[in-house]
Amino acid sequence: MEALDYHAEERRKAEFNLDEMKIVWAGSRRNYELSDRVARLVASDPVFRKDNRTMLTRKDLFKDTLRKAAHAWKRIIDLRLSEEEANMLRSYVDQPAFTDLHWGMFIPAIKGQGTSEQHEKWLPMAYKMQIIGCYAQTELGHGSNVQGLETTATFDPQTDEFDLHSPTLTSSKWWPGGLGKVSTHAVVYARLITGGQDHGVHGFIVQLRGLDDHLPLPGITVGDIGMKFGSGAYNSMDNGLLRFDHVRIPRNQMLMRVSQVTREGKFVQSDVPRQLVYGTMVYVRQTIVSDASCALARAVCIATRYSAVRRQFGSQNGGPEIQVIDYKTQQSRLFPLLASAYAFRFVGEWLKWLYTDVTQRLQANDFSTLPEAHACTAGLKSMTTSVTADAIEECRKLCGGHGYLSNSGLPELFAVYIPTCTYEGDNVVLLLQVARFLMKTVSQLGSGKKPVGTTAYMGRAEHLMQCRCEVEMAQDWLKPSTILEAFEARAVRMSIACAKSLGKFSNPEDGFAELSPDLVEVAIAHCQLIVVSKFLEKLQQDIPGKGVKRQLEILCNVYALHLLHKHLGDFVATGCITPNQGALANEQLRLLYAQVRPNAIALVDAFNYTDHYLGSILGCYDGNVYQKLYQEAWKDPLNDTVVPDGYLEYLRPILKQHIRTARL
Numbered sequence: 001m002e003a004l005d006y007h008a009e010e011r012r013k014a015e016f017n018l019d020e021m022k023i024v025w026a027g028s029r030r031n032y033e034l035s036d037r038v039a040r041l042v043a044s045d046p047v048f049r050k051d052n053r054t055m056l057t058r059k060d061l062f063k064d065t066l067r068k069a070a071h072a073w074k075r076i077i078d079l080r081l082s083e084e085e086a087n088m089l090r091s092y093v094d095q096p097a098f099t100d101l102h103w104g105m106f107i108p109a110i111k112g113q114g115t116s117e118q119h120e121k122w123l124p125m126a127y128k129m130q131i132i133g134c135y136a137q138t139e140l141g142h143g144s145n146v147q148g149l150e151t152t153a154t155f156d157p158q159t160d161e162f163d164l165h166s167p168t169l170t171s172s173k174w175w176p177g178g179l180g181k182v183s184t185h186a187v188v189y190a191r192l193i194t195g196g197q198d199h200g201v202h203g204f205i206v207q208l209r210g211l212d213d214h215l216p217l218p219g220i221t222v223g224d225i226g227m228k229f230g231s232g233a234y235n236s237m238d239n240g241l242l243r244f245d246h247v248r249i250p251r252n253q254m255l256m257r258v259s260q261v262t263r264e265g266k267f268v269q270s271d272v273p274r275q276l277v278y279g280t281m282v283y284v285r286q287t288i289v290s291d292a293s294c295a296l297a298r299a300v301c302i303a304t305r306y307s308a309v310r311r312q313f314g315s316q317n318g319g320p321e322i323q324v325i326d327y328k329t330q331q332s333r334l335f336p337l338l339a340s341a342y343a344f345r346f347v348g349e350w351l352k353w354l355y356t357d358v359t360q361r362l363q364a365n366d367f368s369t370l371p372e373a374h375a376c377t378a379g380l381k382s383m384t385t386s387v388t389a390d391a392i393e394e395c396r397k398l399c400g401g402h403g404y405l406s407n408s409g410l411p412e413l414f415a416v417y418i419p420t421c422t423y424e425g426d427n428v429v430l431l432l433q434v435a436r437f438l439m440k441t442v443s444q445l446g447s448g449k450k451p452v453g454t455t456a457y458m459g460r461a462e463h464l465m466q467c468r469c470e471v472e473m474a475q476d477w478l479k480p481s482t483i484l485e486a487f488e489a490r491a492v493r494m495s496i497a498c499a500k501s502l503g504k505f506s507n508p509e510d511g512f513a514e515l516s517p518d519l520v521e522v523a524i525a526h527c528q529l530i531v532v533s534k535f536l537e538k539l540q541q542d543i544p545g546k547g548v549k550r551q552l553e554i555l556c557n558v559y560a561l562h563l564l565h566k567h568l569g570d571f572v573a574t575g576c577i578t579p580n581q582g583a584l585a586n587e588q589l590r591l592l593y594a595q596v597r598p599n600a601i602a603l604v605d606a607f608n609y610t611d612h613y614l615g616s617i618l619g620c621y622d623g624n625v626y627q628k629l630y631q632e633a634w635k636d637p638l639n640d641t642v643v644p645d646g647y648l649e650y651l652r653p654i655l656k657q658h659i660r661t662a663r664l
């Protein structure tokens, strides 16, 4: 018998080839096939079940995480999965774990900042997980200000060792994932001191726990920092604290690609820029942008499918009520998020390319594109995670009351996702880095130095400062060049206005601090321009499949015009468009929503998420929401007994007292 599909009618409405869209979303046919196979492998394995984890105590949740990580590792070895497949498998297991930091930061830190001898020594052990590592940078007193870290690594020429020490309470390492209970090793960031001189923060490989007994080594105090936001969620991770009491490590455990300390204790700064010490953060920020599209797509998939099932009001002659997805307000809240998921997917692909390119250049000692890579990864990490975090909450609201149920999947997704706005760089701090980069670019405009890459548009500042938008009718807003020019003009005009205001301060740093809220807005305008332009560039590619390109064009226009509508004040105040042109953009946006509507379910099907990965009754593929909600309610432990525990002690006495009072 064919399974019931409550979305069958919606799926029939789609105007494009779904299989081809799945490939566009995955990036290639090969990626699609790999990811589909691995997702199904995880979904069909009972060890990876996750529907009960919000009910677990912290200890049980943590043990469950260890069990899943061990099982995942066994599957990876048994099935001889490639590194790419193994990463996919861990992400489909969908439970934050120490392995994220081991593979995502510890190994990349050694690869990026270690010498070839250090690679040979440490990487084989790390790849086999004979050692497990974390990334111990943040301290109790300092996170954003990396130069303010207090842990010291003092070279002792007598013994050819570094002495790692935590001189103050605030120098305790605080937050590193995987540190609390699991890691045997860490890349620790500490101030390098040689001959009494402080050379700033560098990375050191430090063993924390015994490889036989897992006990902390002498001089090391280590533990978990405690419960975090929400139930389940990120509490599967052992974010840790760490203190050193004069712990000794050999000199060759300082990561020495950027700077070296010789046997005599001489500090040698190589030609490599010191910012490469921050390289692991650049790498992870780039991965976070791709992950933002996945998390956003997940929330949007749940809200879209549920919005097609849910009906409220408007029954005519006893017929069905209106599907809430047909309300224009629902569409105007949901479809821009759907478009943003696609937009972030494509900018994430591009950022991966940029990162690979800069890495290849760095290997050839070409550091010219490093500032651009830093600005793009910092800015896009900030922008995409802020939007995604807000969007998950919006999707919860789009699902009405049922969105607040744990089994909607949205509360846990939100709780796991929101620290992304803080970790790997607080989002405001990162936008200020972008603003610095932009102000520097503007200040060099007159010098003959041509801006390149994502700031190339600033080279056309003269034109962009005075160009006039030519939109006369709503449909004029569908022209890619019109959209692009409006976003470029807004970004350049906001940048130049801020640069002019900065120029009025005698001390530039004072000006930067005073104008920082405006500078953040400038950085956002620039980042939005990047996302819009990369979406438009994607549309220049050959995209096969009936109707696929057309749908992407619609989504691209929705993405750009909803931003224009949301930031209308910027566009009008800078004179890039008139209020009337803003109104025409909004009119066009409404027409676009009507075009998205019949394709909405298929557009979220294209993410190809299994019900296991989605973890949401509201978002389940077949749309059989009410029956599943009803069945699920009876599985709650509170319903194990008809009369709850505590009735006799606490409820009955009150009820009886009430009866006595009533009788009086």
Ligand SMILES: CC/C=C\C/C=C\C/C=C\C/C=C\C/C=C\C/C=C\CCCCC(=O)SCCNC(=O)CCNC(=O)[C@H](O)C(C)(C)COP(=O)(O)OP(=O)(O)OC[C@H]1O[C@@H](n2cnc3c(N)ncnc32)[C@H](O)[C@@H]1OP(=O)(O)O
Pocket: 094, 095, 096, 100, 101, 104, 105, 135, 137, 138, 143, 144, 145, 146, 147, 177, 233, 275, 276, 278, 279, 281, 282, 284, 287, 288, 291, 295, 370, 371, 374, 412, 413, 416, 417, 420, 422, 423, 424, 425, 426, 429, 433, 436, 440
């Ligand atoms: C239930 C499950 C459900 C759902 C699951 C769903 C989703 C899962 C979601 C996400 C998973 C995502 C990813 C997984 C992968 C692995 C990770 C897992 C978890 C992550 C854990 C997080 C780990 C951390 O947080 S590590 C700590 C991070 N810390 C920071 O980021 C600190 C931020 N601060 C800084 O970076 C710097 O201090 C600063 C940049 C702010 C300032 O530095 P500094 O003071 O030294 O510099 P300035 O003086 O300002 O600048 C000097 C010049 O240097 C340039 N610069 C600065 N930084 C860089 C850089 N990185 N690269 C290059 N250049 C740099 C700067 O521009 C200046 O240049 P100028 O030319 O001189 O102006």
Ligand SMILES: Cc1cc2nc3c(=O)[nH]c(=O)nc-3n(C[C@H](O)[C@H](O)[C@H](O)COP(=O)(O)OP(=O)(O)OC[C@H]3O[C@@H](n4cnc5c(N)ncnc54)[C@H](O)[C@@H]3O)c2cc1C
Pocket: 101, 135, 136, 137, 138, 141, 142, 143, 144, 145, 174, 175, 176, 177, 234, 239, 419, 422, 423, 424, 425, 426, 427, 428, 429, 432, 516
């Ligand atoms: C779940 C989670 C996992 C983490 N994992 C790791 C890990 O594995 N390893 C690791 O080393 N660290 C980790 N961290 C730490 C994380 O990287 C830091 O918390 C993050 O970098 C922010 O730094 P902070 O906590 O010092 O924030 P703060 O800098 O103290 O931020 C507090 C407020 O001050 C504002 N602010 C700070 N500086 C400025 C400024 N210059 N201008 C304007 N506003 C400013 C911020 O915007 C924010 O609103 C993790 C954190 C979390 C929450």
